[in-house]
Amino acid sequence: MQTEPILRVEGLRTTFSGDEGTAVAVDDVSFDVNAGEIVGLIGESGSGKSVTALAIMGLLPKDTARVTAERILFDGHDLVRASEREMRRLRGRAIGMIFQEPMSSLNPVLKIGDQLIEPIRIHERISHRAAFDRGVELLSKVGIPSPIQRMNDYPHQLSGGMRQRVMIAIALSCSPKLLLADEPTTALDVTIQAQLLDLLLEIQSETKMAIVLITHSMGVIAECADKVVVMYSGRIAEQGPVTEIFDRPGHPYTKGLMQCTPELTGNPRRLTTIPGSLPSLSALPPGCRFAPRCGLALPTCEAGRPPMIGLRGTHASACIRADELVAAAAQPEEADA
Amino acid sequence: MTSLEMNDTRSEPSFLRRFMGGRRVRRLLRHRSFMIGLWLCLFVTVIAVLAPVLSPVDPNKMAIRSRFQPPSLDFLLGTDNLGRDLFSRVAWGARLSLAIGLGVVLLNAVFGVLLGALAGYFRRLDGILMRLSDALMAFPSVLLAIGIAAAMGASAMTAVISLAVVYIPRTARILRASVMQVTELEFVNAARAAGAGDLHILRRHILPNCMAPLVVQLSFVFAYAILSEAVLSFLGLGAAPTDPSWGIMISEGRSYIREAPWMTVIPGMAIAITVLGLNLLGDGLRDVLDPRVKMEH
Numbered sequence: 042m043q044t045e046p047i048l049r050v051e052g053l054r055t056t057f058s059g060d061e062g063t064a065v066a067v068d069d070v071s072f073d074v075n076a077g078e079i080v081g082l083i084g085e086s087g088s089g090k091s092v093t094a095l096a097i098m099g100l101l102p103k104d105t106a107r108v109t110a111e112r113i114l115f116d117g118h119d120l121v122r123a124s125e126r127e128m129r130r131l132r133g134r135a136i137g138m139i140f141q142e143p144m145s146s147l148n149p150v151l152k153i154g155d156q157l158i159e160p161i162r163i164h165e166r167i168s169h170r171a172a173f174d175r176g177v178e179l180l181s182k183v184g185i186p187s188p189i190q191r192m193n194d195y196p197h198q199l200s201g202g203m204r205q206r207v208m209i210a211i212a213l214s215c216s217p218k219l220l221l222a223d224e225p226t227t228a229l230d231v232t233i234q235a236q237l238l239d240l241l242l243e244i245q246s247e248t249k250m251a252i253v254l255i256t257h258s259m260g261v262i263a264e265c266a267d268k269v270v271v272m273y274s275g276r277i278a279e280q281g282p283v284t285e286i287f288d289r290p291g292h293p294y295t296k297g298l299m300q301c302t303p304e305l306t307g308n309p310r311r312l313t314t315i316p317g318s319l320p321s322l323s324a325l326p327p328g329c330r331f332a333p334r335c336g337l338a339l340p341t342c343e344a345g346r347p348p349m350i351g352l353r354g355t356h357a358s359a360c361i362r363a364d365e366l367v368a369a370a371a372q373p374e375e376a377d378a
Numbered sequence: 379m380t381s382l383e384m385n386d387t388r389s390e391p392s393f394l395r396r397f398m399g400g401r402r403v404r405r406l407l408r409h410r411s412f413m414i415g416l417w418l419c420l421f422v423t424v425i426a427v428l429a430p431v432l433s434p435v436d437p438n439k440m441a442i443r444s445r446f447q448p449p450s451l452d453f454l455l456g457t458d459n460l461g462r463d464l465f466s467r468v469a470w471g472a473r474l475s476l477a478i479g480l481g482v483v484l485l486n487a488v489f490g491v492l493l494g495a496l497a498g499y500f501r502r503l504d505g506i507l508m509r510l511s512d513a514l515m516a517f518p519s520v521l522l523a524i525g526i527a528a529a530m531g532a533s534a535m536t537a538v539i540s541l542a543v544v545y546i547p548r549t550a551r552i553l554r555a556s557v558m559q560v561t562e563l564e565f566v567n568a569a570r571a572a573g574a575g576d577l578h579i580l581r582r583h584i585l586p587n588c589m590a591p592l593v594v595q596l597s598f599v600f601a602y603a604i605l606s607e608a609v610l611s612f613l614g615l616g617a618a619p620t621d622p623s624w625g626i627m628i629s630e631g632r633s634y635i636r637e638a639p640w641m642t643v644i645p646g647m648a649i650a651i652t653v654l655g656l657n658l659l660g661d662g663l664r665d666v667l668d669p670r671v672k673m674e675h
Contacts, residue, residue, distance in 0.1 A: 100570055104501055133573030140571075145564040150586045159582075160572040211572065 046073035047251045048097070048219055052111040055089075055096050059105060064322035066092045068275045074219065074268075077249040079242075081266030081283070083256055083298065087319050089275040090255045091141075094221045097253075098138055099128045116218060133160035137212030141224040143204035147196035153180075153207055154192030160214045179210040184240060202233035206240070213244065220245075220252045226261065238265055259302040263287060268355075271295050274319055274330040277349070279363075281356030289370040291350070291358030294331045296366065329360070337362055405666045412662020418655025422648075426472035433466030437622040446638045456640045458630065464640065467622040468648050474623050475604045475652065478538050478616075482603035483596050485542035486549045491585070491592065493546065494553025499561060499580050508554070511547030519544045519602075520609055527615040537607050537616040544606070545599045552595045556588040563587075590667035597660035601653045608649050624649050 055067040067089040074080045082090045095101045096108045097120060113120040116135060118127065132138075140146040147156055157179060158172040165172075173192065180188035183206040196204060205225060212220055222241065226234035242265055245252055254265055262269055262283060270280040271294065279292035290296045297315040304310075317334040320326055326333055332342040342361065349357045352367055360366065406412050425432060434454075441461035449456040455464040497507040514522065526540035560566065561584060569583050610616035611625025619626060624645040631641030 098571055100567060129573050129575060131573070132571055138568070138571040140564055140568055142564050146568040148565040148569070148583050148587070151582070159569070159574065163573050163578070208568070211568075 047076040047116055048074040049114040053093065053096060053113065054109050055092050056107045057105050062323060066275055066322060067096065070277055072270045072280055074251045074253055076251055078267045079245060079252045079254055079265050080268045080270060081254050081256060081262035082270050082272060083262055084272035085257060085319055088272040090272055091223050094223050094253065094255055098132060098136065098221065134164040134215040135218050137217035137220045139208050139212050139222040139225045142228055143201050143208055146208055147204055149196055153194050153196065157207065157211050157214060160211060164215050179214055183210045201229055205229060205237055216248065218250055220250055222252060223255045259298055276330060277359060278331065279358040285353060285356045289367045291352050291356060291363035291367050292360045293335050293337050402666055406662060409662040409666060411658045415655045415658025415662060418651055419659055422472055422652045422655060425469050426476045429469040429473050433469045435463045435466055437462060437466040437470040438620065449640055455644045458641050459634055464644050467627060468644055470622040471624045471627060471645060471648065474534065474617055474621060475607060478534060478607045479600045479603045481538035482541045482545060483600050486545050486596060486599050490546045490549025491553055494550035495557050495580055495585060497550065498554035498557025511550055514547045520606055523606055523610060524613065524615055527610055532615045534617045537610050541603045541606055545602065549595055549599060552591055553588055556591050557584055560584045560587045594660055594664040594667060597656055597663055601656035605649065605653050
């Protein structure tokens, strides 16, 4: 595994100012993505996953959102301090992005082909003909049958799954080094979801690009990711290698997320839910933000923000009882053995 | 070419082919009031285009012997106080009215779209542009047109400019609203994520999605412009008095309304037919193109 990350996010903070005051959507988020690695960003709706991705891309509305960070290093560029011109050159070429909603992320009045070759035409000096040929190639690569005909179709002629394949093709059109996939399968049927994830994995193993996969499904993470970043209420709750997190979760929130995912093997059990809901961004608890919903909370949890505690290797958790949790998780395994 | 096509294709060359698609065209062709409007507009357009061929005599040729002739086989729509053939004058008047209407529509399409797009997309410009348009819209439209026309001196060109000034803020507002709406859609973000710049996004992604309300608005502007031009001409602030303009014809006929009512009625009917046609056309377009109306049906 490479040591130099392709993307290094340090101390990312994003605030939105509106009529009701200022809300901190993302607060001090730091993580690394190594080249060729798939990093899963997981959390409930509203935990700041998408905002993190949009902040990295510099796509948040400038009039309401304020993005600060120590740095967001991508391939030698500091994205927080990059000019809009520089960002435009990176977007679509070095960093691709897939959005959640395939139904609305394609322009209804433009042909698939025109939208597919748009980033190629923006970033490369290449004839329309050559770009078109590349578009056809991309469409067949993402598994769209009769790609030449599809190039001349309009988005409404395609199903949701097909459109998302087109979105993937668009994101891949300039062979990016990093792909930000914001819940790429959430809006689709389960069978289509699996197909698309397989497609992403297949392309990833071929191109060796890094992927930040945003999702709220632990299943997706288990299937795809090398590393996991668990977000809760704008902060990182826990991060580490995927096997580590699944075997020895160091944060009660991660544990809760896993317990509300059904398992296909073993005895069916009643799924547990995490009681309560995300705190409102305008009324955040002073200490650990998960404390009000946490079964293991101690009085000290409410006092101050818990530090990231390093566990084994790169595994770290923002829970003061992380060590206990990890130790507890290790025990039943031994009992089984 | 119908007046509808003139109207559309000037603002966006491949609009009909690209945006309306087969299904919408078929829905339009089945829309009754749209079709009535279309035929009325076609009728007026044909008369305007063929005026030199159709009119039996020069519209300005006076024939003192045949003054005040009521409509008959010799003079299809009668003659006026100077013995000029009213059919010829109405036909040539159609040319003038449509030309002025088209001029106003074109200016609206260019400047209304430009200002609306800037205000809707670049939020910093919005405040100042919209306050300017508020200021213009605060005046009653005809009064403002009269003011501008009076200040610039009467001519057909003045009428076009003053009417354009009156209607451009309205067009800009409608476009601004749809630009703001479309800007929020995900594909705009997706285009940005592909590295597209603001102007590219506006031109290629946002404006083509704002064409439906624009076309509807322009068809109404066309109608209002023809009506207001007649008002300006009636008041002596539009076309030159020698030009065969519907407004001028009504104004001339007013003195003889008891003796020769057709002098007023004929150009009045011409205005009514044209404006009605354009309004029906606009209603039909709105029914078919505007998604909000469609939902109610």
